[in-house]
Amino acid sequence: MKQSIVLFLFVFFALNFVRAQVKYEKEYRLPAEQVPQLALDVVNAIDFDRTIKWYKEEGFDKTSIEAKTKFQQKKYSIEFDNTGQLEDVEIEIKQQTLPSNVQNEISSYLKEQFQKHKICKIQVQYLGQTTAIINAINQQEFKLANITTNYELVVKVKQNNIYQEMEFLFDAKGQFLQQAIIIDQNTDNLEY
């Protein structure tokens, strides 16, 4: 019994110390009452017919607000800055719905860069003036001159015999724009 008490006390003291030392990024549900009015106005102007879930992401140097919902059987994610200014709209799509020329461009880029790859998620990203975006969603017409289209992909890759998850951004023609490594969350507690 003494061994257990000593182990418990050690665990709690050690964890309290760790908790006091570090600051982290955080993402959590946000009640609609705490969402900036500007962001609420944008979402209310779109003909969404299902519940909107609001999230806040607090990063080291940036805080953003995100509205998530399903509309016409697609997952929508609308991102705002901390004051409620619209940043972009992302809609999850299936790989086969990508234009074939874009698919080919992206596929050949990934084949060139990595030993293996598997696309896990594709989102089409729309950027532009708030009113243009609202109209585009309501009319489901995004091929407009005042809207920029990009594709954001989450891809599992093998490079130098190391497996990792990465996020890529390609433009409307499938040309590479940027990439970032997604930090793998520790899953030891699911394996042992």
Add this chain to the structure above:
Amino acid sequence: MSIRKWIGIFCCWLFLVNNNIAQERLQLGLLPVLNVNKKLKKDFKLNIKLENRQIFYQDQEWSTPFYDRLDFTNILSKKIGLTTKIAGGYLIRFRNQEIITRTIQQFALIQKFSTLKLAHRLVTDQTFQKEKAVKYRFRYRISAQIPFNGQSIDPQEFYFKFNHEYLYALQDANRDLEIRIVPVLGYKFKDTNKLEIAFDNRLGSFIMDALETKSWFTIAWYIVL
């Protein structure tokens, strides 16, 4: 969650357990676990686990918790795919004056969904004990993990995990099946530091004997060096 709620949950567990107390083959106890992990080069990882079992109810009698066994496990794993890992290692068990050893082979698959993480784990192990035949076990465990808030488990957040496992054992002519059901409340201090509290319920002797129930109040600390 306040300490009062924790005490409430613990009392509920004791109450549920008390309802089963009529069973002759019931064991209750504490199971503190220290789980240390170290990342190595080329997708290798080392896991060291220390598990101490204390019993406070058996043979239909309550007692002050007494030492039952101490397990030391050492496992080396290697990522073999985008979502898969293989692992192998050994366990040394110190029980009474006896030392029991076990070799372990493991395959794990982790699936990620928008808020849910699912893990499938297949394990085979072989237990070696003096003057006894080798015991072979085949295990399958499915684990589901979801955050209490938001879509991902962030630092300084609670999460819920549920483990469900089947263990089939062979020893000489004996066969046995054990089923484990483990609801877990976890807290992530940071990605390399998690604490879990669980009620580890094990129903055994399904095949050849009277049903045996074991229930452990577990506190597990997972750290990455």
